[in-house]
Structures are given as structure tokens and as C-alpha cells.
Amino acid sequence: MAEPAKKKRLSHAHNSSQTSSSNLSEGDKRFVEGSIVRITMKNFLTYDFSVVYPGPNLNMIVGANGTGKSSIVCAICLGLAGKTTVLGRGDKVGLYVKRGCPKGSVEIELFKSSGNIVINREIHVENNQSLWMINGKHCNQKAVEEEVKSLRIQVSNLCQFLPQEKVGEFAKMSKIELLEATEKSVGPPEMYTYHCELKNFRNKRKRTGEWCKRKSQFSGKVKQRNERNKHDVNRYYEKKRHLDVIELLEKKRPWVEYETARADLDVLKREREEAKRQLNTLKQTHAPMKNRIQQIEDLLKPIDAQIKTKTLEIKDASTKSKQNKISWTKNIKISRT
Secondary structure, eight states: OOHHHHHHHHHHHTTOSSOOGGGOOTGGGGOOTTOEEEEEEEEETTEEEEEEOOOSSOOOOOOOTTSSHHHHHHHHHHHTTOOHHHHTSOSSGGGGBOTTOSEEEEEEEEOOTTOOEEEEEEEETTTTEEEEEETTEEEOHHHHHHHHHHTTOOTTOTTTOOOGGGHHHHHHOOHHHHHHHHHHHHSOHHHHHHHHHHHHHHHHHHHHHHHHHHHHHHHHHHHHHHHHHHHHHHHHHHHHHHHHHHHHHHHHHHHHHHHHHHHHHHHHHHHHHHHHHHHHHHHHHHHHHHHHHHHHHHHHHHHHHHHHHHHHHHHHHHHHHHHHHHHHHHHHHHHHO
């Protein structure tokens, strides 16, 4: 910075702690929305009281080690509702108050075309709490974060705010992380949102593609299995047709058996009638012979009776003769003795 300009800003700081857009010089009118117009530090780290007026273009703070260059960076971060983890130094905000002081404060004035915004943060060491004010009115940290976000200030983005303790982390960022941080830093608010939606769509497309691929593979396997099962299905239906035919034939079987038996019965009836006819014919043919035989039998009956009578008489005579012979023989034996 040029020395005259610096003196001019310092003299202007003694007139008022809040600077409006009407008090800016012609060069200061080149500030863009969200530019830091003034930084005021009280009992903050190495400073008892200090006011810094950054210019609208590139600002450089040059000094020896321990002169408070990093203190200004810390004041910017904490004054814009940044987290202590962004700075990589103390984890409690009370550690940023100058040693021996019960409280400290940081006041940052941001340029806005409709009227500058003054954010004041008062830090208390005892309870490690902060009191916030916007344009002299008390508020909470959430309101400050919303106001800072509306001006597209991102102290947690290493592409926009890079403390020296985070240089190592910045160097380790991947290309994807750098791209996202750059989009958040210099792009319109919807750029990162569109990028996230694009990634989600790409992931969804990838998942959908994998799902379609799995379904296609599954479909191919199912088709192959269906082809293998097709022969079994055809055999099953063929077997079912045969079983149906067998069932139908089993149902028809009694009727066929009945018809066959009926036909056999008709044949037997005809054969019986024929046999009866032949029998009648033979009876008529052999009737004279039968009558003759009957007559002969009638003639033979008396003769048979006589033969039976004679036979009985012969038997009786023979029996008597045997008995007489036995008696005679016994008599002879007795006489000899």
C-alpha cells in the first residue's frame, strides 16, 4: 500500500468506528459486494486496539514474525462467524482474546451497495461465549452466518480463505475437491448445486445402468433356463395329453366291454336258436327210430324181468349146492376119525 493512502484511512478511522458508503473515496467505490472495508480489533491476540482499512484491490500485509499478520487473518475468520477449526490454532474462541483481558472484540465492515454491513463480535474469556451485533443490533450467530452467506463469503472454503496452518491441507486436496471449492468460491450460487445434482444424476445413471445390466444378465439366465425347461414342459404336456387319452379310454372301456359282450351274446343267442332248430330237426328225423327203440325196450322189459328171476334162482341153487357140499365133506371127515 502507498503510505499516503494508509494515513488517510487511519485518520478516517479516528472519526467513527462505523463507515458508511457515503464516506468512501472515489477509489473505494470500486469495492464489490462483500468486500471488507474495515477491520477493528480490540484486545484481540497481539492487538490492544487496531483498525485496518483494506483497499478495493489486492492487499498485502508485510511485517516481521510476531508482528500480528496472522492475527488479522484470525480476526477476519472469527469476525465472519468462521469456526476455530478453520484457523487450525486454538479450539476455543476465548483463546483469541489478548492475555490478561477479560474480553475482546472484532468488528468487520462489509461493503454492500444498499448500505454497508457492520458485524461486531464480542468474545468473553470466562464462559468462552460470544455476543453478536449487526449494524449495532444484537443478534445470534445464525443471523450473522446467513448475512455472510448472502454476500457469498466462505471462510471455510480454502479456495477463498487460506490460513497458513491450512496450506498443507490445501496442497493435499484432490482435483475434484479443488473443483468443488472453486465452484463454491467464484461461481454463482447455483453452480455447485447443479454440479451436485449432476453427480447425483451420474451416480443414479450408473446405478441404473448396473441395475439394467444385472436385469439383462438375469433375463438372459432366465431365458436359458426357460429354454432348458421348454423340453420338460413339452414332455409334461405330451404326457398330460396321453394321460387324458388314457382317462378317456378308461371311461370308454366299460362301454366297449358292454358292446363286445352284447355282440357275443347275440352270437350265442343265434347259435342257441340254430342248435334248437337243428335239435328239433333231428328229433323229427329220429322220431320213428325212437319210437321203434321204445317198442323194443317195451318188449325187452319182460325178458329182462325173467332173466333177473332166473339169475336169482341160479344164485340160490348154487348157494345151496355149496352148502350141501360143505356138509358132506364134514361128514366124511367125521366118519374117518
